Amino acid sequence: MSIFIDKKTRLLIQGITGRDGSFHAKQMMEYGTQVVAGVTPGKGGQKFENKVPIFNTVAQAVKETGANATVIYVPPPFAADAIMEAADAGIPFIVAITEGVPVLDMTRVYPFVKERGARLLGPNCPGLISPGASNVGIIPGRICTPGPVGLVSRSGTLTYEVVYQLTRAGIGQTTCVGIGGDPINGTNFIDCLAAFERDSATTAVVMIGEIGGTDEQEAARFIKDKMKKPVVGFIAGQTAPPGRRMGHAGAIISGSAGTAAEKMQAFQENGVGVAKRPIDVVDLLKRAMRQER
C-alpha cells in the first residue's frame, strides 16, 4: 500500500512535449508508471514516443483516457491556469512541479482546487513516488525501494538525499512525498502525516523540514495529538544566517521567526526524534521502529 498514488494511478502529463516534461515523461514510463495521456495545446492528435496520445485540452484527455492524476511541467506564467484546468476537468490528484508560480496566483488557485474537491501537491515540488508501483514527478526512481517507511519533505533534493540514505541502509518506503517549498502549497505536512497514519503498510514516518514559517511546529503538535506511528524529523538550515528581513508583517503574522532551533525544539517537545545530520535519520528510525514492535 501507499498514499496518493499506486499501481492503479492513470497519469496525464501536462507539458509532455517540453524539455523537462518530455525527459521526465520517459523516466516515469521506464519506471512503470501508467502514463495514459499528455496535453500540449496545438499538438493534439500526435503521440509521445509513438505511444502516449497527446491532446489539446485536459478535458479531452480525461474523457478519452480516464486519467485520474496529472503532473504539470508547464512554465510558470501558465502553471496556475494549468492547475485550474486540471481541477475543472475533474482530475482528483494534481501534482505541480513548476517552480516560480507567483504566490498571488496561488491564493486564487488554492480555493478553486479545494472547491472542486481535488488534491493539489506543490507547486515547486519534486512530486511523489510509491516505490515499485508509480512515480509521478521528478524523484529519481532508482534511489527508492519498497518498504514500510513513509517520507514527507518540503525540499526536493534533500528528499532524495534522505531517501538514498534510507535505501542504502536497507529501509524501504511506502511513499515519498515532496510537498514543495513555496509559501502556498496544496498539500501540507499534516495532510501527508494523516494519510501515512491511515495507510496500513506504513509503520513509521520521516519528516524533513526547513527554516521559515510554522508548518513544522504545527505538524509536531499533530504528531503528538493524532498519530500512533513513530515519526523522525530533520530540519535544514541550522547554520542559516538571519536574513535582512524587510517590514514587520512576517513576524507579526506568525509570531515566529521560523528558525531551525525553534522547529527542532517543537519536535523534541512533541516526542519527535530529531536528526542532527541527514544520515542520523537512519539510526533514529531504526530505534523508533524497534520500540514500536
Place this chain on the structure above:
Amino acid sequence: MNIHEYQAKEIFRKYGIPIPPGEVATTPEEAEAIARKYGTTVVVKAQVHAGGRGKAGGVKLAKTPAEARDVATKILQLTIKGLPVEKVLVTPAADIASEAYVGIIVDRASKKPVFMASPAGGIDIEEVAAKTPDKILRHPIDPRYGLRTYEAMQLAFFLYSDIKQVRAAARILQQLYAAFSGNGGSLAEINPLVTTPTGEVVALDAKMVIDDNELERRPDIAELRDESAEDPSEVEARKASLTFIKLDGNVGCVVNGAGLAMATMDLVKYYGGDPANFLDIGGSSNPEKVVAALRIITREPNVKAILFNIFGGITRTDDVANGIVSAISENPLRIPLVIRLTGTNEEIAVKILEKNGLSAMTDMDEAVKKAVALATGGKAA
C-alpha cells in the same frame, strides 16, 4: 525583490494614498538643497534594503538645511546590516498626533493575503505583537473579491473612533490592497500611518516587497531594482539565475536545491568547517550556471576549498559535470575541489569528469569531511 521606501511611496501615491512629498539625495549637498526648498524641518531617511533603519541611526530630523547636510553626511556613511547606504530620502517632518500600523502579507497558514492593523504603530510594532497580541487585528482577504468596503471599515474602526478618520483610513486600506495586488506584492506596509493635529490621516512610511516570481510579467516593476543597494556577488548570481548568499567561511558550496544547500552548510559546520556561502544552482541546470557559480565563489579570498554537492532529479548531473569541466578549462582552480554527484545521468557525468582528470564521490558525509579537511589543512572534526 525589495524596493526602497521612496519607490514604494511613488507606487502608493499612484493609488491615491496621502503621503507627504519627498525627494531622493545621493550627496549631502543634494539633501541640503532639498531641505532648503521645503523651508521647514525635514526628516532624512536612509534608503537601504534592511529593516531596523531607525534603530541603526538611519533616520534623523534636521531643523535647517545645514543640519540636513550634516545628518545626510553621517547617514550616507552608514552600513546597515551589511549594506552601505547610497541614498537618502528627504521629506518635510509631519506633526504627529497618533501612530498606527497597517500591513498586508501573503500568509502561509491561511493561504490568503492577510491584513493587519494596530493602533499602536511605530518602531516597536513587533514587540506590541509579541506582548499585547490583542492590539493587532488580523483579517484574511478572499483574493477573488479583494478588500470590501465593510471589511476596510471594520479594520479602520479598530484604529480610530472619529468617523472622518475611520473613513479616511478605510480608503487608504483599500488603496493599499490595490497597490499590493496590482503590483505583485508579497508584502505592503505603512508604519506609521499617522493622524496629524488637524485630524488628517497620512502615510509617513512605505514598505513593499515584490514576489520575485512576478517580475517576468511586470517589467515596469522589475525596473525598480536598485543594484547599487545589493551585494555585487548577489547581483551577478541573480543574473546567472543562481541563488547566492555570501557568508564568511572557508568552504565554498555549490549545491542544487535550497534544502540540500542548507543541509550541506549545516554538515560543513558539523564537521568543523565554515560555509563560505549559500549557493543554489536551481532545478533545470545548464553548464553556464556552474561556470558563473565557480567564478563568484573563487573570487572570495577566504575560500580554501570548493564543494559540489549535486543530487540530480530535474538537474542533470551531466550538465553540471560539463559546467565544471568548462569552467576549469577557462580558469584553472587554485584551490582544491571536491565533487559529490549522484542521481539523474550520473554515469554520463562520472565519465565526463574522469575524461578530464576529475573524480566524483557519491557519499555526502564523506565529501563534506574531505572538503573541510582540505579547507582547514587538517583533519575534519
